[in-house]
Amino acid sequence: MALLEVKNLGISFGGLRAVDDFNLKIEQGQLYGLIGPNGAGKTTVFNLLTGVYKPTDGKIYLDGEDITGKSNIEINKSGIARTFQNIRLFSGLTVLDNVKVGLHNQKEYTYSAFTGILRLPAYRRAEREMDERALEILKVFELEKEAEHMASNLPYGKQRKLEIARALATNPKLLLLDEPAAGMNPNETQELMDTISFVRDEFHMTILLIEHDMKLVAGICERLTVLNFGQVLANGDTSEVLKNPEVITAYLGE
Amino acid sequence: MRKMKNMNKTTKENLITYGMVIVAYLMVEILLKAGMISSLLQGLLVPLCVYVVLAVSLNLVVGISGELSLGHAGFMCVGAFAGAFFSNCVKDLITVGSVRILLALLVGAVAAAVFGLLIGIPVLRLRGDYLAIVTLAFGEIIKNVMNVFFIGIDGSGIHISMKDKMSLGMAADGKVIINGPQGITGTPKDSSFTIGVLLILVTLFIVLNLIHSRDGRAIRAIRDNRIAAESVGINITKYKLMAFSVSASLAGAAGVLYSHNLASLQASKFGFNTSILVLVFVVLGGIGNIRGSIIAAVVLTLLPELLRALNDYRMLIYAIVLIAMMLFTSSPAGKAFRERFSLKRLLGRTKEGKEEQ
Numbered sequence: 286m287a288l289l290e291v292k293n294l295g296i297s298f299g300g301l302r303a304v305d306d307f308n309l310k311i312e313q314g315q316l317y318g319l320i321g322p323n324g325a326g327k328t329t330v331f332n333l334l335t336g337v338y339k340p341t342d343g344k345i346y347l348d349g350e351d352i353t354g355k356s357n358i359e360i361n362k363s364g365i366a367r368t369f370q371n372i373r374l375f376s377g378l379t380v381l382d383n384v385k386v387g388l389h390n391q392k393e394y395t396y397s398a399f400t401g402i403l404r405l406p407a408y409r410r411a412e413r414e415m416d417e418r419a420l421e422i423l424k425v426f427e428l429e430k431e432a433e434h435m436a437s438n439l440p441y442g443k444q445r446k447l448e449i450a451r452a453l454a455t456n457p458k459l460l461l462l463d464e465p466a467a468g469m470n471p472n473e474t475q476e477l478m479d480t481i482s483f484v485r486d487e488f489h490m491t492i493l494l495i496e497h498d499m500k501l502v503a504g505i506c507e508r509l510t511v512l513n514f515g516q517v518l519a520n521g522d523t524s525e526v527l528k529n530p531e532v533i534t535a536y537l538g539e
Numbered sequence: 540m541r542k543m544k545n546m547n548k549t550t551k552e553n554l555i556t557y558g559m560v561i562v563a564y565l566m567v568e569i570l571l572k573a574g575m576i577s578s579l580l581q582g583l584l585v586p587l588c589v590y591v592v593l594a595v596s597l598n599l600v601v602g603i604s605g606e607l608s609l610g611h612a613g614f615m616c617v618g619a620f621a622g623a624f625f626s627n628c629v630k631d632l633i634t635v636g637s638v639r640i641l642l643a644l645l646v647g648a649v650a651a652a653v654f655g656l657l658i659g660i661p662v663l664r665l666r667g668d669y670l671a672i673v674t675l676a677f678g679e680i681i682k683n684v685m686n687v688f689f690i691g692i693d694g695s696g697i698h699i700s701m702k703d704k705m706s707l708g709m710a711a712d713g714k715v716i717i718n719g720p721q722g723i724t725g726t727p728k729d730s731s732f733t734i735g736v737l738l739i740l741v742t743l744f745i746v747l748n749l750i751h752s753r754d755g756r757a758i759r760a761i762r763d764n765r766i767a768a769e770s771v772g773i774n775i776t777k778y779k780l781m782a783f784s785v786s787a788s789l790a791g792a793a794g795v796l797y798s799h800n801l802a803s804l805q806a807s808k809f810g811f812n813t814s815i816l817v818l819v820f821v822v823l824g825g826i827g828n829i830r831g832s833i834i835a836a837v838v839l840t841l842l843p844e845l846l847r848a849l850n851d852y853r854m855l856i857y858a859i860v861l862i863a864m865m866l867f868t869s870s871p872a873g874k875a876f877r878e879r880f881s882l883k884r885l886l887g888r889t890k891e892g893k894e895e896q
Contacts, residue, residue, distance in 0.1 A: 401752025
C-alpha cells in the first residue's frame with residue numbers, strides 16, 4: 286500500500302480551477318519530486334495536502350487513513366510535516382527552541398502548564414529529554430553549534446536547514462519540502478542534496494519536494510510528477526519524465 | 540562557580556529579576572524602619588506593587604503572545620470587585636487580615652480568569668488593530684456594567700439588582716455591599732507593601748516559568764509565525780487563550796490588592812486611561828521584556844509624585860522622561876549606547892575577555 290495516495294484532488298478559487306484531477310502515489314521511503322512552471326499549482330497541492338486549503342473534490346489518504354478536509358493541525362498530528370517556500374521560522378526563538386516547538390506534540394515530552402509553572406520533576410525530565418532529542422536532530426543538519434543562537438541570526442542556508450529540522454521534529458511519516466534549494470548557491474545546494482538523501486536514509490523518511498533546481502531534482506528524486514496549469518502533465522521515473530517531449534516544451538525548454 | 544556556569548542563561552536572567560525585586564523590597568523596608576520615607580511615598584508603595592503586577596501580566600499578552608490588548612483595566616476591575624465583595628462578606632468571619640486577603644486574591648484571580656476566558660474565546664479570533672479595539676470595548680463594558688450593579692446581603696441571601704438600591708428589596712437587617720456608582724465602601728485595608736511584593740514575586744514566578752515552559756514556547760512560536768506554528772501542530776486558540784486568561788487573572792489579583800488599599804472603590808477608576816497607563820509601562824519597559832516592565836512601572840509611577848514640588852513643570856518633565864526612555868530603548872543610537880555600556884559587557888571585559896575578541 287502506498288504511504289500517500291491522492292485521488293482526483295481538485296480545488297477552485299471562485300472561477301479559477303487551481304488544481305484539477307490531481308493524482309499521486311508515493312511509496313514508503315521514496316524521494317518524490319513535484320515540478321512545473323511558476324503558477325502551475327505546486328504549492329497549492331502542498332497546501333491541500335497539509336490542510337491549509339480544503340479540497341473542493343478528491344481524496345487524500347495517508348498510510349490508509351483518510352485525511353481529506355482535516356485541519357492543518359490534525360494533519361500534522363497524523364504525520365505530514367512541511368517547510369515553506371519563503372522561510373517561516375520562529376525568529377524570536379533560539380535554534381534549539383525552534384526544534385523543541387516541533388517536538389511539542391510528542392507524547393513522551395508532554396507536560397501540563399501547571400507542571401511547567403511549578404517546575405515539577407516531570408518538567409525537568411521532559412525538558413532535558415527534549416533538549417537531547419532536539420540536539421540529536423540539529424546534529425544531523427550540523428546546526429548543534431548554533432543551538433543557542435537566535436533563529437533570525439542564522440545565515441540563509443542554515444535557516445532552510447533549520448526549517449527541515451523543525452519539520453522532522455514533529456516525527457512525520459511524510460515530509461514536504463517546498464523549494465528547499467531556493468536562493469542557495471551551487472555549493473549549498475550540493476550540501477542540501479546530501480542532507481536530504483541522508484535524512485531519507487537515516488530516518489526512513491518519505492519525502493515529497495517541490496524544486497526548480499533541475500540538478501537537485503535529477504540528482505536525488507526517484508520519481509517525478511510534472512504539473513502544468515493545475516493538471517498533471519506527466520509522471521513516472523525521473524529520467525523518463527525529464528526526457529518526455531511534452532515536459533520539455535512546457536517546462537524545461539529545448 | 541562551576542554551578543553558575545552550568546546554569547541556563549534564562550535561569551540566571553530570571554534570578555536577577557527576582558533578586559532585583561527582593562533587594563528593592565529590603566531597601567524600602569530598611570528606609571521605612573529608619574523613618575526616611577515620607578508619608579506621601581508610603582502611600583504609594585501598594586499602588587506601585589499593583590502597577591508592577593499589571594505591567595508584568597499585560598506584557599504576557601502584548602510581548603509574549605504578541606497581541607495588543609487595551610482592556611487590561613477591565614480585568615483588574617473584575618478582580619477588584621470580586622475580591623472586595625468577598626472580603627466584605629467574610630469581614631466578620633475571618634478576622635486575620637493576611638488570611639483574608641490571600642483568599643480574596645484567589646477569588647479575584649479566579650473571577651478575572653473566568654472573564655478572561657469568556658471574553659477571550661470570541662475576541663481572540665481577531666488580530667492586530669481589531670483585537671485592540673474589541674478589548675478596549677470589553678474593558679469599558681465591564682467598567683460600565685459594574686457601575687450599575689447593586690448587590691446586597693440579608694438573612695435570606697444575596698440580592699442583585701441593576702436598577703437601584705431600593706429594588707434590592709432587602710430585609711431590615713440587610714446591608715448593601717456593592718452600591719452602584721458609589722461602589723464598595725468599607726473594604727478592610729488588608730493590603731500592605733509586603734503582600735504587594737509577595738504578589739509581584741508570585742506573578743513573576745508564574746509568568747517567567749510559563750514563558751520558559753513547553754506552553755510558553757508554543758505561545759512565543761505563535762507570536763513569531765502563526766502559519767508555521769500551525770504547520771507543526773500547535774493549537775493556536777488554546778495557547779492564545781492560555782496567555783490571555785493567565786494575564787487576566789494576574790490583573791485580577793492586582794485589582795484585589797488595589798481594592799484592599801482603598802476605603803472606597805468605584806468602577807470609574809478602571810477606565811481606558813488605566814489600561815493605557817499600563818500599556819505605556821509595557822511599551823517603555825520594552826515589549827516582551829519582563830524586567831523592563833517592572834522598572835518602567837516603578838519609575839513612571841514614582842516620577843509624577845517625586846516631581847510634585849515642581850508644580851507646573853511636572854507633566855512636562857514626565858513627558859520628556861517618556862521620550863528619553865523611548866529613545867534609550869528603541870532608537871539605533873540608544874541601542875548602540877546600551878551595548879557599549881551594558882553591565883554585562885563591562886563585567887565581561889574582566890572575566891571573559893577572550894570570548895570578546
